[in-house]
Amino acid sequence: MTQPLLSIDDLHKSYGSEEVLEGVGLEMDQGDVTVLIGPSGSGKSTLLRCVNRLTEINSGQIALDGQDVTGANTDVNELRKQVGMVFQDFNLFAHLTALENVTLGPKKVLGMDAADAEEAGRTHLEQVGLLEQADSYPAELSGGQKQRVGIARALAMDPELLLFDEPTSALDPELVGEVVEVMRDLAAEGITMLVVSHEMDFARSAASDIVFLDDGEIVEHGPPEQLFQNPTAERTEQFLSRLHAHEETA
Amino acid sequence: MSTAESTTSPNPGLRDRVGTVFTVRPLTVGLALFWVWVLARWTTDFVLAGVFGLDRGTPFIPAAPFLTTADTVGSLAASLGAVGAPLVWFAETLRFAADATAYLPAMAHGIWTTVLLTVFSVCFGFALALPLSVVRVYGGRWARWLALSYTELIRGTPLLAQLFVLYFATSLTQVLRGVPGIGVGFIPAQAFWVAVISFTLNSAAYQSEYLRASLESVDGGQLTAARAIGLSKLEGIRYVVVPQGLRLALPSWTNELVYLIKYSSLASFITVQELYGRTSTIANETYQYTELFVLVAILYLALVVSASALMDRVESHTATAGVGHTRQ
Ligand SMILES: Nc1ncnc2c1ncn2[C@@H]1O[C@H](COP(=O)(O)OP(=O)(O)O)[C@@H](O)[C@H]1O
Numbered sequence: 197m198t199q200p201l202l203s204i205d206d207l208h209k210s211y212g213s214e215e216v217l218e219g220v221g222l223e224m225d226q227g228d229v230t231v232l233i234g235p236s237g238s239g240k241s242t243l244l245r246c247v248n249r250l251t252e253i254n255s256g257q258i259a260l261d262g263q264d265v266t267g268a269n270t271d272v273n274e275l276r277k278q279v280g281m282v283f284q285d286f287n288l289f290a291h292l293t294a295l296e297n298v299t300l301g302p303k304k305v306l307g308m309d310a311a312d313a314e315e316a317g318r319t320h321l322e323q324v325g326l327l328e329q330a331d332s333y334p335a336e337l338s339g340g341q342k343q344r345v346g347i348a349r350a351l352a353m354d355p356e357l358l359l360f361d362e363p364t365s366a367l368d369p370e371l372v373g374e375v376v377e378v379m380r381d382l383a384a385e386g387i388t389m390l391v392v393s394h395e396m397d398f399a400r401s402a403a404s405d406i407v408f409l410d411d412g413e414i415v416e417h418g419p420p421e422q423l424f425q426n427p428t429a430e431r432t433e434q435f436l437s438r439l440h441a442h443e444e445t446a
Numbered sequence: 447m448s449t450a451e452s453t454t455s456p457n458p459g460l461r462d463r464v465g466t467v468f469t470v471r472p473l474t475v476g477l478a479l480f481w482v483w484v485l486a487r488w489t490t491d492f493v494l495a496g497v498f499g500l501d502r503g504t505p506f507i508p509a510a511p512f513l514t515t516a517d518t519v520g521s522l523a524a525s526l527g528a529v530g531a532p533l534v535w536f537a538e539t540l541r542f543a544a545d546a547t548a549y550l551p552a553m554a555h556g557i558w559t560t561v562l563l564t565v566f567s568v569c570f571g572f573a574l575a576l577p578l579s580v581v582r583v584y585g586g587r588w589a590r591w592l593a594l595s596y597t598e599l600i601r602g603t604p605l606l607a608q609l610f611v612l613y614f615a616t617s618l619t620q621v622l623r624g625v626p627g628i629g630v631g632f633i634p635a636q637a638f639w640v641a642v643i644s645f646t647l648n649s650a651a652y653q654s655e656y657l658r659a660s661l662e663s664v665d666g667g668q669l670t671a672a673r674a675i676g677l678s679k680l681e682g683i684r685y686v687v688v689p690q691g692l693r694l695a696l697p698s699w700t701n702e703l704v705y706l707i708k709y710s711s712l713a714s715f716i717t718v719q720e721l722y723g724r725t726s727t728i729a730n731e732t733y734q735y736t737e738l739f740v741l742v743a744i745l746y747l748a749l750v751v752s753a754s755a756l757m758d759r760v761e762s763h764t765a766t767a768g769v770g771h772t773r774q
């Protein structure tokens with residue numbers, strides 16, 4: 197048996213007296229696409245942020261490729277080279293062009309020289325279909341384009357794991373498709389992705405696993421067909437029916 | 447801030463904004479003439495006079511023609527009686543021009559000192575203000591407290607008092623006197639450097655306040671995204687937050703520059719012969735206070751307007767869609 201790429205065990209996280217994650221456990225193998233669903237405030241973002249240590253945990257274990265993530269001696273910047281993140285609000289560097297957004301990490305973190313970084317950066321922009329926009333500033337891009345640059349920026353670091361925190365929820369409905377399409381391509385290429393998203397389209401077509409998080413606990417975990425068609429927990433069922441109702445009105 | 451607008455118009459009006467500096471024709475011509483004169487003065491007095499052994503400060507335009515014309519116009523006015531009043535005024539203006547030609551060379555020398563004083567102080571002040579503002583926003587509790595105390599101490603006391611403390615109450619002047627090179631040739635004497643140090647310390651406090659406000663207005667997600675690609679906090683601040691903060695700070699920074707041009711006149715209180723100092727020295731000798739202070743006001747105005755025009759160009763050059771105040 198090979199070791200999982202990401203393993204999370206009995207993870208606890210509190211903000212003050214409020215326990216946000218109450219003993220979460222999760223494993224992902226190389227190439228897995230795990231979609232995390234759950235109501236707002238259930239701790240999905242917090243879970244992602246624990247994995248790349250934008251947030252420090254209270255107790256439990258997280259290991260990436262067998263390496264301890266949360267230890268005091270772990271170099272966070274080294275860890276973050278291996279774990280890319282895509283944000284809900286894009287958070288593109290506003291003063292840099294699309295290409296510069298993508299090359300900043302390779303140049304300053306990986307120490308690539310400018311020419312190599314640009315060549316690689318153009319490849320990544322091409323991968324998300326934005327080569328033409330290489331010299332545009334974020335403010336000159338549509339939401340969908342911004343998010344695709346955000347994905348290219350994360351890809352440019354050649355990470356082992358990509359985290360997506362609601363990558364399409366800040367987008368106008370007609371722009372969701374282009375981002376989902378890029379994510380689906382990445383999934384097909386075998387990139388390991390942990391995705392917080394309620395985009396059922398993506399979850400059904402690309403996910404290897406669905407995880408339902410509620411109140412800081414994993415309520416249910418399974419392949420998409422099973423979890424969507426035959427949820428075992430009542431809470432999952434309720435959440436899914438609300439989600440479907442919302443999808444139909446949207 | 448208009449992210450929405452700039453989304454629809456890429457790189458909004460960059461050309462237009464560069465254009466505005468030049469479309470105000472009379473102003474541009476006036477400023478150009480001013481600087482041609484200033485540079486010609488500096489070249490003749492500081493370089494050519496030394497090389498050819500000429501007298502420094504010889505006026506480019508002799509006063510005599512103005513005076514003879516003034517006399518002619520004056521006597522004509524006298525013969526016309528009450529009707530000649532406008533001519534009397536014209537004659538007065540000509541006499542003022544004659545006086546001005548005599549005083550302007552010395553004032554050009556004063557402008558040199560004022561420009562040096564301002565440029566040094568604003569640049570050194572910036573070098574101090576940047577780390578101060580970063581500490582104010584991102585520093586630990588004690589570092590933040592220290593930076594805040596410094597800023598408040600400086601902003602809460604008069605600049606003149608700060609200048610006097612440094613000049614009279616410390617041994618800074620003695621220390622500077624011992625520094626080789628100071629006061630030799632082009633390098634100004636120690637009082638000038640005391641003023642530079644004082645204005646630097648003062649300007650650093652004000653500039654750090656402007657920068658702090660700008661750094662704080664950069665969205666927090668920017669630093670988070672920087673950290674997420676593996677940049678350290680300091681690198682994230684340096685490569686992501688500060689470049690955006692600096693653009694946001696440009697308008698208030700222009701204000702600071704303009705203030706400093708005018709406040710640098712306080713250096714005259716510690717014997718520095720900058721523009722105001724030189725002018726008041728001449729005024730005390732000639733008693734032509736009104737003429738000289740009108741003249742010095744015009745020269746300060748020219749300096750201030752030049753600085754604003756320059757900063758306008760810097761702003762348009764560094765303008766980035768979606769960062770800072772995109773003027774339409
Ligand atoms: N930095 C923080 N400080 C305090 N409370 C926080 C912080 N971040 C998140 N929380 C709280 O933790 C809970 C889970 O938040 P989050 O992980 O963002 O949920 P989700 O992404 O599932 O909507 C919420 O109640 C939220 O208010």
Ligand SMILES: [Mg+2]
Nearest residue numbers: 240241242362
């Ligand atoms: Mg969230």
